[in-house]
Structure formats: C-alpha cells, structure tokens
Amino acid sequence: MTARRGLSVALLAVPLLCALGGPVLARGAPGERSAPFGPSPWSPFGTDRLGRDVLAAALTGGQTFLVVGVLTVLGAYLAGFLIGVAAAAAPWMWLEDLLMRPVDVLLCIPALLIIMVAALRTEGSAVAIACAIGLALVAPIARFVRMAAAGVVHGPVMDALRMQGETRAYRYGRYALREMARPLAADIGVRFTAAVYFLASANFLGLGFDTTSTDWAVSVAANKDALLIAPWSVVLPAVLIVLLAVGTNLLVDDLLPDPRGLAAGARRAGPDA
Structure with a gap:
C-alpha cells in the first residue's frame, strides 16, 4: 500500500x-441533558445547543448523513449516466438535442432554488430534499458523461467490435464502461x-432536516452561532x-491511476528501479 x-x-x-x-459507542453517553454549550461529563468536547454531548451527537449523526448523501449521488448518477450515454451514442442529431437541451x-x-421549492412544497421532507439535490446533480452529470x-x-x-458482431451489451456494458471508469x-x-x-447549505438555510437532528450537516448549521x-x-x-469528502476523492484517485502516468513514471525511474 502506497x-x-x-x-x-x-x-x-x-x-x-x-x-x-x-x-453503538454512543450508548454509553448519559441520557439526561446538561447545560447548553457547557462541559459534558462524558467527553471533553462539551455539549451542543440542546445540551447533548457533542461526541455522542457526532457518533449518532453520521448514518443519516452518509445514507442520504450516497443514495442521492447514486440515484443522480444513474439518471445522468443513462442520459449522457444515450446522447453520446444517438445516431441522429435531433435525438441528441432532444436529450440534452432539457439538461x-x-x-x-440554481440548485438551491430547486431545493428551496422542494422543501417549501413538502414542508421540509427529507426524501423531497434528497430528490431535489439529485435533480440538481443530474444535469452536470449528464453533460460530463456525454463528454x-x-x-x-x-x-x-x-467500430471494430460492432463489425465483429459483438452485442450491444458487451460493447457498452464491458468495453465502454471500462474505458470510462x-x-x-x-x-x-x-x-x-x-x-x-x-x-x-439547505440545513444552513433552515430548509433541511429536523433542526434537533444529530445529522452532521444539521449540527454545523444549528450550532454555528456558538462557534x-x-x-x-x-x-x-x-x-x-x-x-469523508477528501478521503473519498483521494482514494478514488489512487485506485484509478492514469496508465500513461504510470508508464511515464516507470520510464523516468529507469530499468533498475
């Protein structure tokens, strides 16, 4: 491992x-609440605005944040991927325009406008806000995938695979997907x-989940005045x-290195490296 x-x-x-x-770890935290923004008997991080232990809140607030973020991105990427690939492979220009002009x-x-409308129309439904975020992501994803x-x-x-009689599933499901990975x-x-x-941002504006939630994004927005x-x-x-964001991007970059960069590095290192 590098x-x-x-x-x-x-x-x-x-x-x-x-x-x-x-x-599981947060089960050991005291059930009663202490004074807001004061010391905590369970951890050195003190309490939040509701008197809950900050560490216990952080330990219990990650699941919602992670699930919402991952499912939103996967759903948006599935829709954007299908639109982008269909537009790139469209045999007629009018079909590509039909797919990409709505994008x-x-x-x-503005993405925040979409989120605000969804939040106001559904009284802050978490599902609606997640769908609105996914909708805001579909357009840039579709254009990137098309490119x-x-x-x-x-x-x-x-073209060679097509002339060899390979199926569409093989051409797009294996070759194209591998090349775009x-x-x-x-x-x-x-x-x-x-x-x-x-x-x-939605939680910062008061449009997101319940403000008493221990969700990480909610905690940042709710306690910002006591920074x-x-x-x-x-x-x-x-x-x-x-x-979470930095680690994800660094790991993806490291797991999928550019083969041309690896070859150039090997040449610079020399045959004895």
Missing part, C-alpha cells in the same frame, strides 16, 4: 467508523462533495464531513 493510499484510507476510515459504529435548461436553474462517452462510443475500437469514478467523488455542500464559545459543536461534525 503512502497516498494509506493516507486516503485513514482519512476515510474515521468518518465511516463514526457513521457505522458510532451509534441545458436544468443547468440554468466522456463521446470519444469511446464513436471510436475505432467500438476512471473519469466517472473521479467525477462521482466530486458529485458526492457537491451533494454534501447542497445538503449542508466561539463552544467550537467543538461545529468543528467536530464539520471535520468529519471534510474527512
């Missing part, structure tokens, strides 16, 4: 362990960071969010 991969795994492991195993219109609508797929689906290898995996990391940003007197109530969940 040093870069070890660092990315370590960064990613902290929020994942907190999200997956945190609720261009969606790109012109990444254009050179693959119209390339000479795809690196840029798509890197883009998924970026879109996950964007989903985190939109989710945190100077109780910094851990904001810093701890914020750090977990940052570690």
Whole structure:
C-alpha cells in the first residue's frame, strides 16, 4: 500500500467508523441533558445547543448523513449516466438535442432554488430534499458523461467490435464502461462533495432536516452561532464531513491511476528501479 493510499484510507476510515459504529459507542453517553454549550461529563468536547454531548451527537449523526448523501449521488448518477450515454451514442442529431437541451435548461436553474421549492412544497421532507439535490446533480452529470462517452462510443475500437458482431451489451456494458471508469469514478467523488455542500447549505438555510437532528450537516448549521464559545459543536461534525469528502476523492484517485502516468513514471525511474 502506497503512502497516498494509506493516507486516503485513514482519512476515510474515521468518518465511516463514526457513521457505522458510532451509534453503538454512543450508548454509553448519559441520557439526561446538561447545560447548553457547557462541559459534558462524558467527553471533553462539551455539549451542543440542546445540551447533548457533542461526541455522542457526532457518533449518532453520521448514518443519516452518509445514507442520504450516497443514495442521492447514486440515484443522480444513474439518471445522468443513462442520459449522457444515450446522447453520446444517438445516431441522429435531433435525438441528441432532444436529450440534452432539457439538461441545458436544468443547468440554468440554481440548485438551491430547486431545493428551496422542494422543501417549501413538502414542508421540509427529507426524501423531497434528497430528490431535489439529485435533480440538481443530474444535469452536470449528464453533460460530463456525454463528454466522456463521446470519444469511446464513436471510436475505432467500438467500430471494430460492432463489425465483429459483438452485442450491444458487451460493447457498452464491458468495453465502454471500462474505458470510462476512471473519469466517472473521479467525477462521482466530486458529485458526492457537491451533494454534501447542497445538503449542508439547505440545513444552513433552515430548509433541511429536523433542526434537533444529530445529522452532521444539521449540527454545523444549528450550532454555528456558538462557534466561539463552544467550537467543538461545529468543528467536530464539520471535520468529519471534510474527512469523508477528501478521503473519498483521494482514494478514488489512487485506485484509478492514469496508465500513461504510470508508464511515464516507470520510464523516468529507469530499468533498475
């Protein structure tokens, strides 16, 4: 394991362990609440605005944040991927325009406006907000996938596979997907960071989940006014969010290196390296 991969795994492991195993560890926290933004008898991080232990809240707030973020990005990427690949492989220009022009219109609508409308129309439904964030992500994903797929689906290898009689499932499901794996995996990391940003922004504006939730994004927004007197109530969940986003992107970059970069590095290292 390279040093870069070890660092990315370590960064990613902290929020994942907190999200997956945190609720079990938080069972030892006292059930009664203390004074808001004061000391806590259970951890050195003190209490939040509701008198809950900051560490216990962080340990129990990761599951919701992680599930919402991951499902939102996966759903948005599935829709954007299908639109992008279909547009890149469209045999007629009018069909490509039919698929991509609505995407261009969606790109012109601010993401926070979509989230605000969904939140106001559904009285802050978590499902509606997650769907709104996914809808805001579909347009840039579709355009990115179309750009990444254009050179693959119209390339000479795809033409050769078609002339050899390979099935459409093989051409697109194996060859094209394998060729696009690196840029798509890197883009998924970026879109996950964007989903985190939109989710945190919605909660900052009071449009997201229940303000008493221990969700990491909610905790940052709800306790922001006490940053100077109780910094851990904001810093701890914020750090977990940052570690999750940075660790994900670093790990993806390390697991899918550019073959041309590896070859160039091998040539610079020499035959005896």
